[in-house]
Structure formats: structure tokens, C-alpha cells
Amino acid sequence: xxxxxxxxxxxxxxxxxxxxxxxxxxxxxxxxxxxxxxxxxxxxxxxxxxxxxxxxxxxxxxxxxxxxxxxxxxxxxxxxxxxxxxxxxxx
Numbered sequence: 001x002x003x004x005x006x007x008x009x010x011x012x013x014x015x016x017x018x019x020x021x022x023x024x025x026x027x028x029x030x031x032x033x034x035x036x037x038x039x040x041x042x043x044x045x046x047x048x049x050x051x052x053x054x055x056x057x058x059x060x061x062x063x064x065x066x067x068x069x070x071x072x073x074x075x076x077x078x079x080x081x082x083x084x085x086x087x088x089x090x091x
Contacts (some may be wrong), residue, residue: 006039010071018045018064018071026055026062034064041072 008022022039029035029052034045041062051068 008038008040012068012071015068016065018068020062020064021060022054023057023062026052029030031066036062040073044070044072044074046070046072048091 001037006022009020011019013019020036020043023036025037026043026082027035029039029050031050032046032048034052036043036045045064045068047069048067050068053063053065055062061066062064
């Protein structure tokens with residue numbers, strides 16, 4: 001098992017409000033998909049009518065509102081190659 005030193009919270013409220021800590025960078029966002037690099041790897045959020053709220057690089061927090069349909073992580077090592085991952089996501 002991998003030794004995780006970073007702490008990340010992902011709080012989903014009623015499938016329409018998502019709060020995430022440990023966000024390093026937002027790679028792409030629109031009303032259906034938001035992809036971001038977090039301290040624990042690439043995280044892709046899919047849904048409808050998605051909107052970013054309260055994004056702060058200083059505190060590494062991100063809020064998302066809309067209908068959340070899925071959350072998917074990729075391993076931490078894969079997040080280093082952003083272009084290759086974005087190509088896979090949007091095929």
C-alpha cells in the first residue's frame with residue numbers, strides 16, 4: 001500500500017455541491033467536465049450545469065456546483081503528463 005502523506009478532503013452534498021481540498025491546478029472546465037491535478041492525482045468530475053466556485057490556489061480549495069454524476073481519480077504519476085491525459089479524457 002502506498003504511503004500517503006498528503007491529506008485531501010472531497011465532500012459531496014446531495015450530488016449538487018462538491019468541495020475539494022488539495023487542488024494544485026485546474027486543467028479544463030466546462031458545464032459537463034472539470035479536470036484538475038490534486039495532491040493525490042488527476043481528478044475528473046463529470047456532470048451537468050457544472051460551475052466553479054471559490055477556487056483558490058493559496059488554500060488549494062475548489063468548490064463546484066451543478067449535478068455531479070461521477071468522480072474519477074487517475075494515479076499520481078500519470079498527472080505529470082497533462083497533455084497525454086487530456087487527449088485520453090476528450091476522445
